[in-house]
Amino acid sequence: MTELQPQPQPSEAELSRRAFRQTRKRKSTLIAFISTLLFAAAVWFGLISTPGWSRVSQSFFDWPTAVASLPRVLEGLLLNLRVLVFAVIGVLFFGLLLAVLRTLRNPIFFPLRLFARVYVDFFRGLPLIIVLYLVGFGIPGLRLEWLGRIPAEVLGTVALTMTYSAYVAEVFRAGIESIHPSQRLAARSLGLSYGKTMRLVVLPQAIRRVAPPLMNDFVALQKDVGLISILGAIDAVRGAQIEVAKFANFTPYVVAGLLFVLLAIPTVRFADRISAKLASREQAGSTL
Amino acid sequence: MSPIDWSKPRLRVRGLRKQYEDKVVLGGVDLEIYPGQIVALIGSSGSGKSTMLRCINLIEEISDGQIWLEGEDISVAGIDQDAVRKQVGMVFQAYNLFAHLSILDNITLALKHVQGKTKAEAEEIALGWLDRIGLADKADSYPDKLSGGQQQRTAIVRAVALNPKLLLLDEVTSALDPELVGEVLELIRDLKETGTTIIMATHELSFARDVADWVVFLDQGVVAEEGEAAEFFSNPKQARTKEFLTRLKR
């Protein structure tokens, strides 16, 4: 058999097709550019022609204030990041635990199963801000001397973990249920126990499958760490609030907001990437 | 061909019944399988072949009767089901391989986590089997990169590598493209040499005639006829069997 060789010289017809595609592509780029420009201009003029624009621009987009407030806001953001790291670890652990508890069928585990179920229903319904208040002011209110004084950021982390574990548990549970029952049967008929089947066969596949929605929940968590400020933790939001009071100008809030967005971009991109990668793998799957 | 040991049945089934609510699927099955035997379980769709295999593997709760594996009653109340399944392997129509594990890891998983073998021991066994079925070069591939026939052969080998006392194959070729059926059947033929005791539910009658020592014809939830493969196909006794065989021949 002769190997197919790449053609050394494209034909006349192909050359003209390529030229046509080239011009068409350039034309599309140009149109997209002009259209974006016009759109941005329309939004901009729409904004500055509002009667209050000059006052808003002064009190929300003041450059000197932005620069002056940045150090404190950044310092606060570090606290948000620390809280985020602990919350993510806690949420992964408790979310998975709750999900697995809900799958147990043995009657001896009935109370655990019931607990997991009630917990998930309860905390998915309860607004995060109420959980924050209850944990943030309730736990210290118990006056447990041996606990000492718990820092606000720790209480905030606990509250975030409690709420997000409920959401993430549901995501994990959906993943567990999406694994074809044959996989479980195949594992059991190889002699693997229920626990090993779960740990070695079901969970690894389930976690891969739910990685995209899971990342989505973590993007939401990433911005909700800003809510710990209501418990008095000096995070980015609280830092901005202090700067706002100092300068009598709202620009620090905008600064904090932009920083949160910047922080979210890598996570969001990462989530998109793994979703795409998983999707291409899932297509083939283990089907015959 | 390894000889069959007729002294003591590997599997004994007496009066096995299975019903779902009031639908009787198995209405009292009696069966004896001897070490080294390859038994073909045939019957029309819905006759209860899969149900029977699932009952033997304790995946399905039985409604009545008794099952003994090497003389031990495995249908007795409170039996350790995991311990029984360690000795009885089963391969299904499809979705057998674990998608997140390489071919090698699919085979070593139970060797390591059920039989407690070291990684090195398990991999040696697994590679030996992969070599035997000509898939050694696929050891590190994932199941989605294999053809259906290669996947099923891996699934069978994965079960055989555990040295089960009994291997149950439930229509392992019926989800495959026709051109892939041959290679899977070839592997089962090859297993005969290893002395593995096998019950296979199958629609491949010519293969059953070729490879099985014994044929069990299940009809309406009971064993309508059974016998030596050659005798069974060339000289069926029951009218139901004759009818089934001619229907399939056409």
Ligand SMILES: Nc1ncnc2c1ncn2[C@@H]1O[C@H](COP(=O)(O)OP(=O)(O)OP(=O)(O)O)[C@@H](O)[C@H]1O
């Ligand atoms: N969970 C169930 N509930 C009710 N009926 C069931 C259930 N599982 C199986 N059956 C019935 O039991 C009968 C036997 O099913 P089984 O799968 O054992 O047949 P089979 O001989 O393996 O058929 P096939 O050749 O199509 O695989 C069928 O009529 C089926 O509808």
Ligand SMILES: [Mg+2]
């Ligand atoms: Mg069947």
